[in-house]
Amino acid sequence: MATGVQRTVSDQRTVDAVSVRGLTRRFGDRAVISDLDLDIEPGQFVALLGASGCGKSTLLRILADLDKDVSGEVTVARRRAVGFQAPRLMPWKKVWHNVVLGLPGKPDRDRAVAALTEVGLAHRVDVWPKVLSGGEAQRAALARALVREPDLLLLDEPFSALDALTRITARGLVDELWQRHGCAVLLVTHDVEEALALADRVLVMQDGRIGYDAPVDLDRPRDVTDPEFQRLRAELLARLGVH
Amino acid sequence: MTTTPERTRVQPPPSAVETVTLASERDRRPGRVPRWVLKTISPIALIVLWQVLSSVGVLDTDTLASPVTVAETAAGMWQDGSLQSAVLTSVLRVLAGLAFGIVAAVVLATLAGLFRRGEDIIDAPMQMLRTVPVIGLIPLLIIWFGIGETPKIVLVGLAVTFPLYINLYSGIRNTDSTLIEASETLGLGWFGQVRHVILPSAMPQFLTGLRYALGTAWLALVFGETINATSGIGYEMNKAREFFATDVIIVCLVLYAILGLVADMIVRGLERGLLSWRPAFSGQ
Ligand SMILES: Nc1ncnc2c1ncn2[C@@H]1O[C@H](COP(=O)(O)OP(=O)(O)OP(=O)(O)O)[C@@H](O)[C@H]1O
Ligand SMILES: [Mg+2]
Numbered sequence: 001m002a003t004g005v006q007r008t009v010s011d012q013r014t015v016d017a018v019s020v021r022g023l024t025r026r027f028g029d030r031a032v033i034s035d036l037d038l039d040i041e042p043g044q045f046v047a048l049l050g051a052s053g054c055g056k057s058t059l060l061r062i063l064a065d066l067d068k069d070v071s072g073e074v075t076v077a078r079r080r081a082v083g084f085q086a087p088r089l090m091p092w093k094k095v096w097h098n099v100v101l102g103l104p105g106k107p108d109r110d111r112a113v114a115a116l117t118e119v120g121l122a123h124r125v126d127v128w129p130k131v132l133s134g135g136e137a138q139r140a141a142l143a144r145a146l147v148r149e150p151d152l153l154l155l156d157e158p159f160s161a162l163d164a165l166t167r168i169t170a171r172g173l174v175d176e177l178w179q180r181h182g183c184a185v186l187l188v189t190h191d192v193e194e195a196l197a198l199a200d201r202v203l204v205m206q207d208g209r210i211g212y213d214a215p216v217d218l219d220r221p222r223d224v225t226d227p228e229f230q231r232l233r234a235e236l237l238a239r240l241g242v243h
Numbered sequence: 244m245t246t247t248p249e250r251t252r253v254q255p256p257p258s259a260v261e262t263v264t265l266a267s268e269r270d271r272r273p274g275r276v277p278r279w280v281l282k283t284i285s286p287i288a289l290i291v292l293w294q295v296l297s298s299v300g301v302l303d304t305d306t307l308a309s310p311v312t313v314a315e316t317a318a319g320m321w322q323d324g325s326l327q328s329a330v331l332t333s334v335l336r337v338l339a340g341l342a343f344g345i346v347a348a349v350v351l352a353t354l355a356g357l358f359r360r361g362e363d364i365i366d367a368p369m370q371m372l373r374t375v376p377v378i379g380l381i382p383l384l385i386i387w388f389g390i391g392e393t394p395k396i397v398l399v400g401l402a403v404t405f406p407l408y409i410n411l412y413s414g415i416r417n418t419d420s421t422l423i424e425a426s427e428t429l430g431l432g433w434f435g436q437v438r439h440v441i442l443p444s445a446m447p448q449f450l451t452g453l454r455y456a457l458g459t460a461w462l463a464l465v466f467g468e469t470i471n472a473t474s475g476i477g478y479e480m481n482k483a484r485e486f487f488a489t490d491v492i493i494v495c496l497v498l499y500a501i502l503g504l505v506a507d508m509i510v511r512g513l514e515r516g517l518l519s520w521r522p523a524f525s526g527q
Contacts, residue, residue, distance in 0.1 A: 064428055081428070088425035092443040092520045101439060102429030130522040144429070 016075075017042050017152040017184035018063060023072035024208075025058055032058050034208035036072070042151060045178055045185045047195035049240060050205030056188045059205070060156050063186065077152040077184070081145035085157045087137035089129040089144075096125045099144045115147040116140065118180075119173060135166040139173065146177060153178075155187045159194070171197060175221070192236045196229055197222045204239045212239050308490035313497070316490040325479065330498060332475040333468065336392065337460050337502075340399025344456065347400065348407035355408075356415030356445070357437065366412065373405040377459070378466050385471070395467040402463035403456040410452025414445030447521060450514050457506040461499060 018040035025033040032055040040046050050056050061067040062074060064082045089098045096112035103111075113125055119139040129137060138158055145153060155174075159167045175198055178185055189195055195202050196216060204212035218229060290310050296302045297309030304312070320326035351369065354361035377398065384394035418441045426440045468477020476495050483491035 066424055066427060082425075084421070084425065086421065088421055090422060090426075090440060090443070091522075092446070093439070102426065102431045102435065128520045130520065148430075 016040055017044070017077045018186065019073075019075040020063075021073040023059075023062065023070060023074060025055070025062060025067065025070045031208055033062075033070075036209040038203075038210055040152070040184050040186060042077075042184055043182050045198055045200045046187070047199035047202045048186060048188045048205060049190070049192065049195055049202065049236065051240065052190075054205045055208060056205055057156055060154050060186065060188055063152075064154050077150070079148065079150045080152045080154060081148045081150035083138075083141055083145050083153070083155040083158045085160055087129070087132075087141040089132075089137060089140060091129050093129075094125075095121070095127055095129060095132065095140050098129065098140060099147055101144070103148070111147060112143075115143040118146070118177065119143045135162050135170060138162065138170065142174070142177070146181060149181070150183050153183050153185045155185065157188055157190065160190065167191075167194070174198060192233055192240070193224065195236070196232055197224075202232075202236060204236070304489075305487060306489065308493055312490045313493045316488075317494045317497075320491070320494060326494070326498070329474065329476045329479050329495075330502070333464060333477070334502065336395050336467075336475065337399055337464055337506075339392075339396045340463070341403055341457075341460055343396065343400035344403025344407060344460075345453075348404045348411060348452075348456075351404075352408045352411035352415065356412050357441070369405070369408055369412075373409065377402045377405075377463055381466065381470055390471045395464065395472070398463045398467045399460050402459040406455045406459060407449070407452045410448045410455070411445055414448030414452075415441055417448070418444045447514075447518055450510060450517065453513075454507065454510045457510060458503065461503050461506070465499060 016039045018038060020036060020038040023033055023036040023038075024031055036059070038059075048056050048059070058067065060082075062070055063076055064080060065076070066082075089095070090101065093101060096109055096116065097107055099112040099115050100107050100109075109125075113122065116122055116125055119142050121136060121139055121143065124132060124136060124140070129140070132140060138161075142158070158174075159170045162170060171194055174185075174187075178198075185198075187195070187198065196218070199216055201213070201215050203210050206212070214232075214235075216232060218226060218232075222229060293302070293307075294310045297304065297307070297311075302309070308316070317326065351365050355365040355369070356362075380401065381394070381398065384397055388394040388397060422440055422444070423436060426436050431439060464475075465477055468475045469481050472478040472481070476498050480492050480495040483489075483495070
């Protein structure tokens with residue numbers, strides 16, 4: 001274990017969903033994250049962008065408490081849920097069972113059905129995960145995350161394996177679910193348009209810290225043809241080194 | 244790459260494309276030979292050939308009894324009850340050995356699979372011992388346990404333990420770490436992870452091990468019973484050898500084969516029931 005780890009879990013909703021001070025993560029000699037600060041307000045939708053290999057997934061894993069070998073101060077909401085790039089459903093459990101896996105008490109089928117209905121999978125409650133399409137599996141994983149009523153939802157490129165059209169549908173679904181549940185979201189994505197369509201705030205990770213942090217003050221639902229959208233898009237792309 | 248303004252075709256466009264038919268009405272035509280018929284044709288043909296060779300005299304009856312004689316002998320053994328009691332004795336021995344072997348393998352493999360300390364203490368000796376041919380232990384077992392039921396049950400138990408242990412251990416160790424990670428974020432504790440992730444994921448390999456173990460169990464039993472026994476299929480076979488009764492020997496071999504098949508069918512049934520979640524290839 002690294003030295004100087006302070007890890008607290010917040011109890012009240014009034015404090016931030018994420019509060020990180022001076023976070024550093026090394027792999028060998030190389031600091032992938034160095035002295036990073038980040039706050040996310042409750043209910044805020046934050047998109048995190050950055051070049052491949054810059055440490056986005058590493059940061060997300062730390063916030064999910066999957067990576068404990070860090071130094072710095074990390075405070076996160078106690079109720080968290082994570083969505084990965086792959087759905088990571090247990091193949092040996094029926095879809096509904098996957099959704100409520102890990103919840104205290106007896107597996108509550110009604111609760112699973114309600115969550116699956118919310119993501120449009122009411123007809124897939126009783127099947128094995130192997131028969132789900134890629135998009136359906138990812139939606140089931142989303143239902144599994146939201147059934148935990150998280151205050152913080154961490155998503156690591158959840159739609160990057162989906163085709164362009166399914167991705168747009170899934171994006172609409174996340175928007176809708178976020179508005180309904182009101183949890184803070186940290187979404188890692190490579191898709192600038194996706195970030196601008198969903199987020200209140202976009203971050204770009206650079207050199208192991210947050211190099212760019214800007215609010216997205218656009219009306220919802222977002223309009224891609226809006227000149228302000230286009231301006232932000234150009235700015236973000238420039239930030240990411242694409243011209 | 245350089246492109247010329249006017250693209251020239253090297254070849255003229257083909258006037259016809261070669262095609263293959265992937266699906267057509269013809270495939271769905273009823274009246275094709277069912278698979279079970281195809282599966283039974285060749286064994287039946289073999290038995291007919293054997294009978295013909297015996298009847299014609301190519302196969303000497305002292306060398307190998309004919310299928311008809313074998314069937315008559317089996318019927319006789321059924322009527323005097325010796326067949327049933329031999330089968331019962333042998334099956335009970337296998338079941339007892341299997342029970343011991345399964346318990347031992349599950350306990351050892353779970354400890355070795357789940358705990359580093361367990362691996363250090365258990366796995367190395369198990370890997371060493373598994374290279375010892377179980378059959379070679381018979382003399383020792385006789386010295387230790389005499390010639391009663393115990394050495395036979397221990398022999399079967401040992402024969403079962405190793406393949407089961409190896410498979411369950413590697414099944415546990417091959418659990419997808421991304422699923423374990425996911426289960427951690429779902430709030431499953433250690434016990435929940437073992438129960439909902441690690442053991443289910445090891446189940447396919449455990450059943451593979453079980454199928455293999457059943458095979459070795461019968462093998463061990465054949466050896467155990469032919470070397471010294473006063474009852475059981477192997478004993479009947481050994482007794483028949485002294486009288487050159489090839490018909491009885493064949494009956495016993497067929498019994499072993501049938502019991503092996505039944506055991507295999509039970510494991511297949513277990514696999515169908517327990518592994519229906521698996522996207523497996525089942526052949527054409
Ligand atoms: N367990 C590990 N051991 C060693 N190096 C690691 C480990 N995990 C990540 N890294 C390194 O840390 C860096 C950041 O990885 P990370 O997965 O966070 O990148 P990312 O920003 O998510 O990239 P991408 O957009 O391609 O997913 C990479 O250079 C990677 O090689
Ligand atoms: Mg990543």
